[in-house]
Every structure is written in C-alpha cells, then in structure tokens.
Amino acid sequence: MEYITLSNGVRMPQLGYGVYQVTKDECEQCVLDALDAGYRSIDTAQSYFNEEEVGQAIERSGIDRKEIFLTSKVWIEHFGHEECRKSVLESMEKLRTDYLDLMLLHQPFGDTYGAWRALEELYDEGKLRAIGISNHYVDRMVEFANFTRIRPMVNQMETHPLNQQKNLKEWADKYDIRLEAWAPFGEGRNGLFENETLQKIGQKYGKTTAQVMLRWHIQRGVIVIPKSVHKERMIENLNIFDFSLSEVDMKQIAQMDTATSAFFSHQDPAMVEWFVKMVEERKSQHDSSKEKKNW
Ligand SMILES: NC(=O)c1ccc[n+]([C@@H]2O[C@H](COP(=O)([O-])OP(=O)(O)OC[C@H]3O[C@@H](n4cnc5c(N)ncnc54)[C@H](OP(=O)(O)O)[C@@H]3O)[C@@H](O)[C@H]2O)c1
Known part of the structure; x- marks a missing residue:
C-alpha cells in the first residue's frame, strides 16, 4: 500500500474502499470482504445510509481500529454549526468509534461555513483527525481555503480519465489540499472499462483497464476509493502496486480528458x-x- 501525507501530517492509504450504492443488506459483508482482501481505508457518508453496517463490519473484523482509516461525510440537511456537530457525533456512534480519520462536507450547498466551524472544533477536540470538502469546484475550493481558520486537507471530486480535474489539481496542490477521486472509474460510464487505449496499455503489463485507471490515479498523486460488491474485483483493484505506467502511457491517458462530468x-x-x-x-x-x- 502507498500512503499520502495530508497537510497536517496524517498518513492516509492512497487506495481505499468506497461504499456508495452498497445497500444496507450487502454492506456489512462487503466491508468484511474488503478488509479481508487487505483494504484499510473505508469511505462512507451519512447519505449512503450504511454507516451502521460499516461500523458493524469493522467491529466484527477484529482489526484494531487504529489500523483502519475511516472517512464519512456530512449531508446538506446537517449543515450549519449545531446540526453539523450533532450529526458528526451521531455518525461516530453509528460507526462505533470515538473518532474519525476524515470527515468531509459532502456538497457545496447551504450553510457550509457554519458546518465547517463545527468540523474545526471537533478537529481541535481530537475527534476528527482530518477534515475536508467534497464537490467543491475550483473557485469554491480556493474560497474555502482562504476564508476558513483551518484549511481543508482533502477535496473529494469526480475524477477519472474522462474528467481529470487537471486545473483543480493544480490549485489544490498550491493550497496543499489532496485530491481524492470519487468514481475513479467514472462508474464505467462512456465505456471506460472497454476503452481501447486503456486496454492496449493494460495488455503490456498483463493488467485490466480497471487496474490501469487506478495505477494512473496513484501515479498522479490522487487518492482513490473504488467501489465493488464483488470480492474478486476488490482484490483486482488492490493489485496495482506491482507495476508502473511509463511516461508515454501517462501522457496517452492524459489526452483522454474531456474535462466534462460523466454525471x-x-x-x-x-x-x-x-x-x-x-x-x-x-x-x-x-x-x-x-x-x-x-x-
Ligand atoms: N463525494 C461524492 O459526492 C461521491 C460521489 C460518488 C461516489 N463517492 C465515493 O467514491 C466511491 C467510488 O465511486 P463510485 O462507486 O461512484 O464509482 P466507481 O468506483 O468509479 O465505479 C464503481 C462501479 O465499477 C464497477 N467495478 C468496480 N471494480 C471493477 C472492476 N475491477 N472491473 C469492472 N467493474 C468494476 C462496480 O461494479 P460492482 O460493484 O458490480 O463490482 C461499480 O459498478 C463511492 O463508493 C463513494 O465512496 C463519493
């Protein structure tokens, strides 16, 4: 596993497991499978309605809590100072933990500044090891970086070969904010898993298009949290640390960018x-x- 060091010195696994669209019924087993496969970073959110199942799986796994990097996200209806604080404490209860490794503001709407102050306080109290934002486009991200007491450490954004966030990444680097990719495969939209360029690159290394995409993110310094409900794919997605893409491969993938959301x-x-x-x-x-x- 490779790690990314956040601006406050906290080390985060560069590859984690995301549980968006993993149903309540399947979530506990999926997280158990992911932990068994070797994942040590889990990304959930209040709005995924599966925090309890993630918490149960972590407890059942018997793995020391300190070995797991746990992220959740505050949903819009819990924005504002009081509501945000309350909801984070509730998330921690559901996740059966007394601290979170990373808490994000899920969307850039509503009273984000009030909510951020609550995250800053919880960070000061040691209940959150790192705090960040999500879906804050480049202008909002730069605004947030400048008008907050504690600068976000992470911005989780839609990022994949067809929407590479090149401009945002440059600005994020300037402000020491790490880019975390949601939908690192673009959920396979626009034929990404069958893309010819990615297939050809993969053939050289005996790797799948999914593995090529993840490796490309890793070499760009981007954090990834691919989702799969299939254990064999979880393993496949982890198996990307035994090869490197060449500069030519990286450039070829860079040219696939349409700078447009697939969503x-x-x-x-x-x-x-x-x-x-x-x-x-x-x-x-x-x-x-x-x-x-x-x-
Ligand atoms: N902050 C936000 O607003 C936001 C938004 C969306 C997502 N996220 C986070 O980012 C995580 C990842 O994003 P995502 O789930 O939307 O999309 P994704 O990881 O790009 O794609 C998931 C899709 O790819 C399939 N898949 C996974 N591995 C595969 C492989 N090796 N070969 C072929 N197909 C494969 C999965 O199918 P199976 O499950 O059937 O294997 C699923 O349909 C989420 O789980 C969530 O934690 C955050």
Missing part, C-alpha cells in the same frame, strides 16, 4: 434545485417518522 454539474442551477428538493423530502420523511414515534 452532472454542480454548477447547473436545475441540479442545485434538485438537491434542495431532495433535502426537503428527506426532512419531511424524517419529521413524519418522528411524529409517528411520538404517537
């Missing part, structure tokens, strides 16, 4: 409204279930 843009106002609607719906679901409990 959606956070700068699209219709998407911002979609997030607002989702938060409202979740709040009303939460309120009505609270009412039911009070009956």
